[in-house]
Every structure is written in structure tokens, then in C-alpha cells.
Amino acid sequence: xxxxxxxxxxxYGTWAGREALDMAFSMAAFDQPITLLFTxxxxxxxxxxxxxxxxxxxxxxxxxxxxxxxxxEAILADRASCVRYGLNAGDLxxxxxLATVNADLLANYAAAAFSx
Amino acid sequence: MTDLKAESFTLVITGAPYSSQAxxxxxxxxxxxxxxxxxxxxxxxxxxxxxxxxxxxxxxxDETHWPRAWSGFLEEHAVPGxxxxxxxxxxxxxxxxxxxxxxxxxxxxxxxxxxxxxGEWVEGNIKSSRTLYFHAGN
Numbered sequence: 001x002x003x004x005x006x007x008x009x010x011x012y013g014t015w016a017g018r019e020a021l022d023m024a025f026s027m028a029a030f031d032q033p034i035t036l037l038f039t040x041x042x043x044x045x046x047x048x049x050x051x052x053x054x055x056x057x058x059x060x061x062x063x064x065x066x067x068x069x070x071x072x073e074a075i076l077a078d079r080a081s082c083v084r085y086g087l088n089a090g091d092l093x094x095x096x097x098l099a100t101v102n103a104d105l106l107a108n109y110a111a112a113a114f115s116x
Numbered sequence: 117m118t119d120l121k122a123e124s125f126t127l128v129i130t131g132a133p134y135s136s137q138a139x140x141x142x143x144x145x146x147x148x149x150x151x152x153x154x155x156x157x158x159x160x161x162x163x164x165x166x167x168x169x170x171x172x173x174x175x176x177x178d179e180t181h182w183p184r185a186w187s188g189f190l191e192e193h194a195v196p197g198x199x200x201x202x203x204x205x206x207x208x209x210x211x212x213x214x215x216x217x218x219x220x221x222x223x224x225x226x227x228x229x230x231x232x233x234x235g236e237w238v239e240g241n242i243k244s245s246r247t248l249y250f251h252a253g254n
Contacts, residue, residue: 003241015206016130019163022202026234032241111241116130116163116251 001110002033002073007042008114011060012052017042020115021063028071035109036067039078039101043085046077046092061093068095124155126240129165131252133182134175138250139168143186145248150193157244159190160237161199161229164252166209169199169229183226190228201231 005024009016027034038045050059067075076099077092089098099105106112127146131138146156161168173183190197199209204225205218211231215223225231241247 016163019203023162023234023237027238027241030235030238032238111247113128113247113249114251 002035002108003027004035004037004106004109004112006037006039006112006114007045008038008040009116010041011045011050012055012057014116016114016116017045018060018063021060021067023113023115024067024072025070028067031071033073035074035076036072037076037078037099037101039081041081041085043077043081043087046082046087046096048091048093065093120152122153122155123149123246124157124244125149126157126237126244126247127159127250128237128240128247129159129161129168129250130163131250132164132167133173135164136252138165138252139182139186140180142248142250143182143189145250146189146195156193156195158196158198158236158240159186160240161197161203162234162237163200163203164207165250166199166204166207169197169204169226170209171224171226173226187226187228197229198232198236199225199229200237201233204231 005020007017007020011017024034024036045060045064050061052059075096077096078101079098127142129138129142133139149156168183168186170183175181205214209225210220210223211225212223
């Protein structure tokens with residue numbers, strides 16, 4: 001069964017989200033089924049047209065766009081968090097699906113993990 | 117306690133000692149699990165959790181030395197302790213071979229911890245019956 005890796009941290013200001021993405025890529029590299037869920041401030045990962053050069057960081061957008069190449073099964077965005085952070089369905093990158101995060105959703109996964 | 121199924125655990129620690137309670141909570145869990153007849157397959161340090169494997173930690177003498185407490189536990193029970201190499205290198209935690217590779221001033225990895233990749237975490241997920249996470253909680 002698939003593992004759900006949850007990113008609930010904003011893309012900049014902490015390294016936890018980046019390290020979560022590394023975990024997801026590594027799972028996928030070993031052919032283990034993995035789904036990514038962005039929730040809370042983590043939905044800001046999904047904003048398009050990010051430019052982090054002024055804070056001398058790499059945009060996480062390019063990082064995340066590699067997810068399908070690595071074989072990550074699905075990328076989900078928590079619907080309520082998207083509303084909270086002003087992200088419309090049309091603003092999300094291609095392949096990202098809105099999801100309602102509740103017990104029913106979590107029951108579909110063998111395990112859930114956060115990076116920090 | 118009866119009819120308790122023996123579990124095998126991979127423990128993932130992402131919180132650093134002294135700035136979070138994660139390593140000590142994980143150690144209390146590990147000891148309790150062994151007492152109840154369960155097994156600890158491995159301990160994986162990730163993110164700030166790698167600071168637990170620093171040989172240069174020097175807390176005041178009236179405080180528990182968490183890296184040594186963990187190191188003693190791992191040795192006593194022959195549990196592998198692995199620090200994620202990518203997390204470790206970013207945070208200034210290196211073994212002898214990384215010291216040489218990057219021409220650094222010193223090596224500071226506390227035995228029996230070793231550096232290895234996230235593949236160790238993936239393997240823990242596959243082999244252990246449960247994987248538990250100990251976060252900083254912030």
C-alpha cells in the first residue's frame with residue numbers, strides 16, 4: 001500500500017519541506033508507492049512562477065516538477081488550505097489534484113509521514 | 117501483558133537534542149519497546165535529528181548527555197544508528213571519509229552512528245512492522 005508523505009511547511013524559511021521531498025523521491029527511486037500531500041502553509045509549494053533568487057534559494061517549483069519523473073504516484077493539495085492561502089484550482093500545476101483531507105482519505109494509505 | 121504481537125520498529129528522529137525533546141522521547145520509547153519484547157531494527161536520524169550523532173556535544177554536567185545515552189543504547193542492544201548523509205553534511209556532521217573528501221578540519225561523528233543515504237530509511241519502512249517518527253514538535 002502507498003505511503004502518504006505530508007508537507008505542511010512553507011517552501012522557504014525552513015528546510016523541512018525540501019527534506020520531505022527528498023524522502024518522497026527516495027521512496028519512489030526504490031519503487032515504493034508514494035503520494036505527496038501539501039497542506040497548511042505547505043500548499044505554497046504549488047504556487048507557479050516562484051522566484052526565490054532574492055533570498056539566494058532555488059525555487060522549489062523546479063524540484064517539484066521532477067516528481068512524475070521519479071515515479072511519485074500522485075500529488076494532492078488540501079482543498080481547505082488552498083482556500084485559506086488564496087490558491088484556486090486553476091493556479092495549481094498540472095497533475096496536482098485537490099483533496100479533502102479527512103479520515104477517509106488517510107484510510108487509503110498504509111502509513112503517513114512528515115519530515116519534521 | 118499477554119497476546120501482544122511482537123513488533124519490529126524503525127525509529128526516525130528529526131528533532132535535535134537540547135532544542136527539542138525528540139531524541140529523549142525516542143529513547144524512552146525504545147527502552148520501553150525492548151522491555152515489552154519488541155525489537156528496534158534501526159534508528160534513522162534525519163534533518164536536525166543528525167545533531168544527536170555529534171561527538172562534540174558538551175552539555176552542562178548536571179544534564180543528560182543525549183548523544184552518549186543514545187550511543188550507549190545502540191551499542192548495548194546492537195541496533196544500527198544511521199544519520200542521513202545529506203542532512204549531516206549540510207549541518208556540519210562528518211565522518212573520517214567525508215572529512216577527507218571535503219578537506220574539512222575535523223570529523224565529529226559519534227560511534228556507533230554511521231552516515232548513509234535515505235535508502236536506509238526506505239529499507240526500514242519495508243522491513244520493520246512499524247516506522248515511528250519523533251519530531252521537534254514546532
